[in-house]
Amino acid sequence: MEEKGVGEKECVPLFETKEGRLRGVYKVFSCTIFVAISLIWVFRVVNMGTVTNGRWAWIAVFISELGFGLYWIITQSVRWRILYQTPFKHRLFHRYGEANLPAVDIFVCTADPMLEPPCMVINTILSAMAYNYPSNKLSVYLSDDGGSELTFYALLKASIFSKHWSPFCRRFNVEPRSPESYFATQNCSNSTAEFAQAWLFIKKLYEDMKSEIESAVAMGKVPEDARNEHRGFSQWNPKTTKQDHPSIVQIIIDGRDKSDVDGEGFQLPTVVYVAREKRPNYPHHFKAGAINTLIRVSSEISNAPFILNLDCDMYSNNADTIREILCFFMDEKKGHDIAYVQFPQNYNNITKNDHYANSYLVINEFELGGISGYGASLYCGTGCLHRRESLSGTYLKDYKTECDIKLERNDNRTIEELNEGSKALTTCTYEQGTQWGKEMGLVYGTPVEDIATGLVISCRGWKSIYYNPERKAFVGVAPTSLEVACVQHKRWSEGMFQVFFSKYCPFIYGHGKINFGVQMGYCNYLLWAPMSLPTLCYLIVSPICLLHGIPLFPQLSSPWSLAFAYAFLANYGYSLCEYLSCGSTAKGWWNLQRMKLIHRTTSYLFGFLDAMTKQLGLSQTNFSITDKAVTDDIQKRYEQEVIDFGGSPIMLTILATVALLNLFGLIGGIKRIMMDLESNSSQLIVQIMLCSLMVLINLPVFEALFIRNDKGCISSLVMLKSIVLAALTLYLAPF
Numbered sequence: 001m002e003e004k005g006v007g008e009k010e011c012v013p014l015f016e017t018k019e020g021r022l023r024g025v026y027k028v029f030s031c032t033i034f035v036a037i038s039l040i041w042v043f044r045v046v047n048m049g050t051v052t053n054g055r056w057a058w059i060a061v062f063i064s065e066l067g068f069g070l071y072w073i074i075t076q077s078v079r080w081r082i083l084y085q086t087p088f089k090h091r092l093f094h095r096y097g098e099a100n101l102p103a104v105d106i107f108v109c110t111a112d113p114m115l116e117p118p119c120m121v122i123n124t125i126l127s128a129m130a131y132n133y134p135s136n137k138l139s140v141y142l143s144d145d146g147g148s149e150l151t152f153y154a155l156l157k158a159s160i161f162s163k164h165w166s167p168f169c170r171r172f173n174v175e176p177r178s179p180e181s182y183f184a185t186q187n188c189s190n191s192t193a194e195f196a197q198a199w200l201f202i203k204k205l206y207e208d209m210k211s212e213i214e215s216a217v218a219m220g221k222v223p224e225d226a227r228n229e230h231r232g233f234s235q236w237n238p239k240t241t242k243q244d245h246p247s248i249v250q251i252i253i254d255g256r257d258k259s260d261v262d263g264e265g266f267q268l269p270t271v272v273y274v275a276r277e278k279r280p281n282y283p284h285h286f287k288a289g290a291i292n293t294l295i296r297v298s299s300e301i302s303n304a305p306f307i308l309n310l311d312c313d314m315y316s317n318n319a320d321t322i323r324e325i326l327c328f329f330m331d332e333k334k335g336h337d338i339a340y341v342q343f344p345q346n347y348n349n350i351t352k353n354d355h356y357a358n359s360y361l362v363i364n365e366f367e368l369g370g371i372s373g374y375g376a377s378l379y380c381g382t383g384c385l386h387r388r389e390s391l392s393g394t395y396l397k398d399y400k401t402e403c404d405i406k407l408e409r410n411d412n413r414t415i416e417e418l419n420e421g422s423k424a425l426t427t428c429t430y431e432q433g434t435q436w437g438k439e440m441g442l443v444y445g446t447p448v449e450d451i452a453t454g455l456v457i458s459c460r461g462w463k464s465i466y467y468n469p470e471r472k473a474f475v476g477v478a479p480t481s482l483e484v485a486c487v488q489h490k491r492w493s494e495g496m497f498q499v500f501f502s503k504y505c506p507f508i509y510g511h512g513k514i515n516f517g518v519q520m521g522y523c524n525y526l527l528w529a530p531m532s533l534p535t536l537c538y539l540i541v542s543p544i545c546l547l548h549g550i551p552l553f554p555q556l557s558s559p560w561s562l563a564f565a566y567a568f569l570a571n572y573g574y575s576l577c578e579y580l581s582c583g584s585t586a587k588g589w590w591n592l593q594r595m596k597l598i599h600r601t602t603s604y605l606f607g608f609l610d611a612m613t614k615q616l617g618l619s620q621t622n623f624s625i626t627d628k629a630v631t632d633d634i635q636k637r638y639e640q641e642v643i644d645f646g647g648s649p650i651m652l653t654i655l656a657t658v659a660l661l662n663l664f665g666l667i668g669g670i671k672r673i674m675m676d677l678e679s680n681s682s683q684l685i686v687q688i689m690l691c692s693l694m695v696l697i698n699l700p701v702f703e704a705l706f707i708r709n710d711k712g713c714i715s716s717l718v719m720l721k722s723i724v725l726a727a728l729t730l731y732l733a734p735f
């Protein structure tokens, strides 16, 4: 794969793009499903007039089916042309050599030392510092929205540890380079004495550092001696709180400083701690605000032409990733118009059957690659490398490649001067009256800043790439309880629906600027929230009608039932195959269907309602941070794949009520059929099947209601409320 000839050098591409197979077959297949869906709509309209009993239920179900069908159409574009990328990192190295590679700034964001333990944050930082890339070209910036001296303390400790860690990684070429996950997965048995000795030494260093940091976090304060040792702590005073403090910018390692070297005399990457100013009366725009601040601070300090963006839990799992990504940008033919390269989000704590459906297998393996079939990729907030220029509002047509590589760091000023110069860029008032958050940097106004920003960049003419390598590039922490998962999905669904309603609606904002397939691809996600309504409607109306003996579906002997059966079986059958082809289990797929239902009936419903109140100006955007710290009790249930039903009682009540409705409806329906109360009871078979499926998929809910009595079960108060609610709904329904 490596080439040496000079003539060859210029024409051999640095990456290759392949198309997914069998897409033609899929197109035909999806057309057949479309026919079935249309027939269902026709059935509803044609029979509308003949329905006497339960006309409203019929209309409600029809509207839901319209919703499902239209949404299904929107989800199709991402399956029509899927692209797979292969970068050739050796070619990059041969072509450019170490000296001519561009500099890269790495941004890591954290926001709360309790929800995001400092030890986790520094593991991400350490893995970023140890990239297999010339370290004088790397700068790592930590944005601490928690404004916490504990995080600062941890970063100081990590900067000292990195002097041993980086050389260890380089010398023995170890992976992954986050010490925590390295020591958790690799040991030193069966290796040379030299390695074993180094391993034991570095492990001890790491454990010592970790326990120092953890005990500081447990006490909630930095040890006195550490505080006296480093001047940096003087920036905190007893009045400093997360919401109210001045700017703090501190260069902890200055990459220019020849005395800041690792244990083997190599220069270390620059490391900078940034806590932007926070004042109660100034909006800080959450993560988008944090990243925009880092864009400015880094332009003052290192000004690298490329920016890698990581959440604090997303450590690097492959030391060669930067080299791989640069293959896309540095390719002479196709690289100049790429704005960013996005990696999938992967997690290292997924259980075998993924009971919270955290792994997004199908999205990662098919859908995101499918959007890139139209030349664009979603920006997912983490695991993404941007061209700096594309983040500053530049349109592709105005962009000159030369300015990129020329971006040089400001080398003359002292650390103090740089610190002070940067501070001025991180004040609350700096952005007032500027284009930051609108034309420049990440877009404000939504908790899914990433999605909106990616869309805006694509609409400025830039291309973007989705790259899903075999070896996971970034790995983070997935939610380990239902509550955390639901909080996260609520934020996503609400934020994305807000984008749909804002001026950034892909169909309007993107019209004429990006391919229609991309617009549909975006809406696949932006419409998560409203999809809660048809789902709820179906789940509520069908059992009520069953109980009252009102048929909603054609008789099994009627040809119309074929349309329903085909749409259902083809859709779910395909979805199962897609899921299995990603290498997971059938039970995992079943769990995914359950989580989809749970999200649609709770998280997305609340997301929808909150997006609406925001639209009406009744409330403001919020960002609830995903809790990444886990207690032992929760961790134990998580590992056993037992769902932890903690969380908001309203949410649990809805969840339990919907499950019970279907159970009661099913019992009532079966009774009806057995007693053959009506001549039409055979028309109820489809509803019986639907309710049975719902009861089956909700088995864990019933278990948590009636059988379990651990901390993660559903409380008896919620149980009572939902029984009463379900019974009332069933008997008082106006059908």
Ligand SMILES: O=c1ccn([C@@H]2O[C@H](COP(=O)(O)OP(=O)(O)O[C@H]3O[C@H](CO)[C@@H](O)[C@H](O)[C@H]3O)[C@@H](O)[C@H]2O)c(=O)[nH]1
Residues within 6 Å of the ligand: 109, 110, 111, 112, 116, 143, 145, 285, 286, 287, 290, 310, 311, 312, 313, 345, 380, 381, 382, 447, 448, 449, 450, 488, 491, 492, 495, 623, 624, 625, 626, 627
């Ligand atoms: O005011 C804030 C809030 C959050 N963060 C950081 O943003 C990151 C993402 O937050 P997290 O709570 O982990 O949210 P997730 O739902 O896991 O994040 C996904 O979804 C977000 C959009 O909702 C994207 O910003 C993230 O990149 C993406 O990983 C974390 O590193 C936080 O520290 C801040 O810096 N400031």
Ligand SMILES: [Mn+2]
Residues within 6 Å of the ligand: 311, 313, 476, 626
């Ligand atoms: Mn996260």
